[in-house]
Amino acid sequence: MAQVTVTEQLLLHQKASPMATGRFTMLLNELILAAKIISREVNKAGLVNVLGFTGEINIQGEKVKKLDEFANSVLIHRMQRSGLLCAMSSEENADLIEIPDKFKHGDYILIFDPLDGSSNIDVNVNVGTIFSIFRRTAENGPVRLEEVLQKGSEQVAAGYFLYGTSTMMVYTTGDGVHGFTLDPSVGEFLLSHQNIMTPEDGKIYSINEGYWNYWDEPTREVVSYFKSSANTQKKPYSSRYIGSLVSDFHRNLIYGGIFLYPKDHRDSKRTSGKLRLLCEANPLAFVIEQAGGLAIDGQNRILDIEPCELHQRVPLFIGSKNDVLKVKELYGKS
Ligand code: P6P
Numbered sequence: 001m002a003q004v005t006v007t008e009q010l011l012l013h014q015k016a017s018p019m020a021t022g023r024f025t026m027l028l029n030e031l032i033l034a035a036k037i038i039s040r041e042v043n044k045a046g047l048v049n050v051l052g053f054t055g056e057i058n059i060q061g062e063k064v065k066k067l068d069e070f071a072n073s074v075l076i077h078r079m080q081r082s083g084l085l086c087a088m089s090s091e092e093n094a095d096l097i098e099i100p101d102k103f104k105h106g107d108y109i110l111i112f113d114p115l116d117g118s119s120n121i122d123v124n125v126n127v128g129t130i131f132s133i134f135r136r137t138a139e140n141g142p143v144r145l146e147e148v149l150q151k152g153s154e155q156v157a158a159g160y161f162l163y164g165t166s167t168m169m170v171y172t173t174g175d176g177v178h179g180f181t182l183d184p185s186v187g188e189f190l191l192s193h194q195n196i197m198t199p200e201d202g203k204i205y206s207i208n209e210g211y212w213n214y215w216d217e218p219t220r221e222v223v224s225y226f227k228s229s230a231n232t233q234k235k236p237y238s239s240r241y242i243g244s245l246v247s248d249f250h251r252n253l254i255y256g257g258i259f260l261y262p263k264d265h266r267d268s269k270r271t272s273g274k275l276r277l278l279c280e281a282n283p284l285a286f287v288i289e290q291a292g293g294l295a296i297d298g299q300n301r302i303l304d305i306e307p308c309e310l311h312q313r314v315p316l317f318i319g320s321k322n323d324v325l326k327v328k329e330l331y332g333k334s
Helices: 006-013 022-043 066-080 118-123 209-214 217-227 245-255 277-290 321-333
Strands: 053-057 063-065 085-090 108-116 127-135 157-163 167-172 177-183 188-193 204-206 258-261 294-296 316-319
Touching: 006 022, 006 177, 006 188, 022 066, 022 108, 022 127, 022 157, 022 167, 066 085, 066 108, 066 118, 066 127, 085 277, 108 118, 108 277, 118 127, 127 245, 127 277, 157 245, 157 277, 167 188, 167 245, 167 277, 204 217, 204 245, 209 217, 217 258, 217 321, 245 258, 245 277, 245 316, 258 321, 277 294, 277 316, 294 321, 316 321
Parallel strands: 085 108, 204 258
Antiparallel strands: 053 063, 108 127, 127 157, 157 167, 167 177, 177 188, 258 316, 294 316
């Protein structure tokens, strides 16, 4: 395959749409630079003292790991200078991130999880950066929160970087899903997976079964379906769960399967599940639908949910089309 860079791919495949401007290509290239910097630190995390805790607690009430903080600051530092954004929101920041007046403002909004799966950093398990891009709805003036709280179906682009055995970037602008692999020797992301389509029927299910006792009966019935021979495979699905959403999602995207993070009754915080609508569920839902899959909260399409707040959590069932439809059918019966 000829070596196609992200920029070439964007120019090759841009339909006449708001995405056809060079500004979006510039935005994605800024994001790529931030990801290369994060990838460099992640790949040498074992060698320098960036492991361990900063001792601070983030908005999610989780202890912030140094690499989390580093990734967050790299993204904010780089993207606020891009001249393309009017606001940002990070999973690590309680409030909207304003673009300082000294920088040129644009009409895109960037929402991101700087380093998802961070609980795995110290044990060398893959982590990732997830991003979601909207255009602002007002012509100009200070960005209002409701411009950020748009339905996922309004995203103009979304995707993730996966820092694993290789560093990958997977994204969509609504014109299919494309995967690029970083060639560290030249520092370029080169096209490695063109037009990714996920199998309609999976063979893998991904869920933290440790919470079995906290699930309601319909959820137990859903999980039991995938472990039984009553499914379309006529045999139990393989269980694969490494506790890093981007990695679990990416594996299932390529091989076919379903990732489930239901609500549970462990405590009041989990009655809407653990994963965040804006910086996790929405971007991955855009990707999976463009790859022929589906994403629901148990009943409703993720991309149709009207957000109420920045850090809103949502139950997530995402992956192969027929597997997600089965989840919807089983929950619909209860
Ligand atoms: P649990 C990582 O902290 C994360 O946000 C996702 O990357 C991952 O899928 C999930 O939480 C794991 O959660 O409750 O199974 O440990």
